[in-house]
Amino acid sequence: ATTSPYTKYQYGKTFGIGRRIAMEIKQAQEEDRLDEIVT
Numbered sequence: 001a002t003t004s005p006y007t008k009y010q011y012g013k014t015f016g017i018g019r020r021i022a023m024e025i026k027q028a029q030e031e032d033r034l035d036e037i038v039t
Contacts, residue, residue: 008014011023028037 007020025034025037028034
């Protein structure tokens with residue numbers, strides 16, 4: 001299941017919520033911004 005149609009608009013493809021979260025964590029790590037998304 002996908003998170004919403006917005007996922008396809010934002011990333012150009014559809015995928016599940018787990019994959020989207022993993023991508024966002026990886027991006028935050030690459031940008032040295034993990035402290036903004038984890039508690």
